[in-house]
Amino acid sequence: MKNSPTLPEPTLNYRINALTGAATSTARALSAPLSAEIAAALAASANGEIAVRSVDLNIPLLEKNDILAERNRGYFLGRGLAALNLVSSPGAGKTTLLERTLDEFGRQTKCAVLVGDLETDNDGRRLSRPHAPVAQITTGTVCHLDAGMIARAAQSINLDGVRVLFIENVGNLVCPASFDLGEQVRVVLLSTTEGEDKPLKYPPIFKSAHLVLLTKIDVADVLGFQRDLAVENIRRIAPQAKIIQLSARTGEGLPEWYSFLKNLSDQT
Numbered sequence: 001m002k003n004s005p006t007l008p009e010p011t012l013n014y015r016i017n018a019l020t021g022a023a024t025s026t027a028r029a030l031s032a033p034l035s036a037e038i039a040a041a042l043a044a045s046a047n048g049e050i051a052v053r054s055v056d057l058n059i060p061l062l063e064k065n066d067i068l069a070e071r072n073r074g075y076f077l078g079r080g081l082a083a084l085n086l087v088s089s090p091g092a093g094k095t096t097l098l099e100r101t102l103d104e105f106g107r108q109t110k111c112a113v114l115v116g117d118l119e120t121d122n123d124g125r126r127l128s129r130p131h132a133p134v135a136q137i138t139t140g141t142v143c144h145l146d147a148g149m150i151a152r153a154a155q156s157i158n159l160d161g162v163r164v165l166f167i168e169n170v171g172n173l174v175c176p177a178s179f180d181l182g183e184q185v186r187v188v189l190l191s192t193t194e195g196e197d198k199p200l201k202y203p204p205i206f207k208s209a210h211l212v213l214l215t216k217i218d219v220a221d222v223l224g225f226q227r228d229l230a231v232e233n234i235r236r237i238a239p240q241a242k243i244i245q246l247s248a249r250t251g252e253g254l255p256e257w258y259s260f261l262k263n264l265s266d267q268t
């Protein structure tokens with residue numbers, strides 16, 4: 001221990017061994033009382049040295065999520081509901097697409113929406129329609145929805161007669177990839193304002209997609225966005241995914257989106 005290099009921590013009363021990660025400390029150096037467990041570990045050690053260990057909390061958390069997600073899936077399928085999880089970076093056009101989808105497709109086929117954001121119920125209010133139940137989930141600091149949140153939110157609305165349940169995830173191209181919500185179809189949106197390279201830079205979310213929507217194609221030309229290159233990049237990372245190019249503003253590509261939804265709800 002004596003000859004091992006240590007990180008310079010002159011103002012602190014403990015040292016971390018740079019090679020082993022062990023923290024060296026004494027009871028008097030600590031600002032808070034020791035827990036019984038740590039006090040016992042310190043007492044048992046030869047020179048007041050305890051090891052710092054990291055515990056990977058991700059594994060049990062994800063296992064718990066997966067169990068709840070399977071429960072959601074069974075619940076949705078049991079009700080004859082097709083559930084879609086819409087994920088994208090912030091501002092890719094999820095809410096705008098859903099607004100128009102509720103106004104058009106939603107007139108023939110009853111839809112509902114669960115929408116997640118860190119703060120505000122703005123999207124929930126934008127999506128509110130007399131013919132479509134909507135629940136807003138605010139996650140605080142959490143960067144994704146999880147299966148438990150979906151289970152609770154689904155209980156809060158009346159799903160009678162609903163055939164298609166849209167889940168608008170928190171805008172984030174990374175975290176939602178790891179969290180199965182019990183959806184039948186994962187839809188990843190990539191907008192022309194983000195650049196053609198995003199599938200290459202954020203592969204996990206694209207690899208998990210059943211459907212990729214290339215959105216805001218009305219402004220592709222003015223942005224110099226190369227649609228062919230974007231499609232090629234999506235195909236490289238997500239060969240399994242169907243691709244639809246659309247604009248929620250002009251309506252281009254929406255008939256293909258609606259026919260995808262219709263087939264899905266007919267088969268569910």
Ligand SMILES: Nc1nc2c(ncn2[C@@H]2O[C@H](COP(=O)(O)OP(=O)(O)OP(=O)(O)O)[C@@H](O)[C@H]2O)c(=O)[nH]1
Nearest residue numbers: 089090091092093094095096171216219247248249
């Ligand atoms: N030109 C164009 N703009 C669009 C289109 N769809 C959405 N937008 C604009 O893009 C911006 C973001 O749209 P939203 O629908 O709020 O995006 P979002 O993915 O729901 O955003 P978050 O919920 O914050 O992640 C808004 O200013 C929309 O008007 C489109 O098809 N074409």
Ligand SMILES: [Mg+2]
Nearest residue numbers: 094095123168
């Ligand atoms: Mg939104």
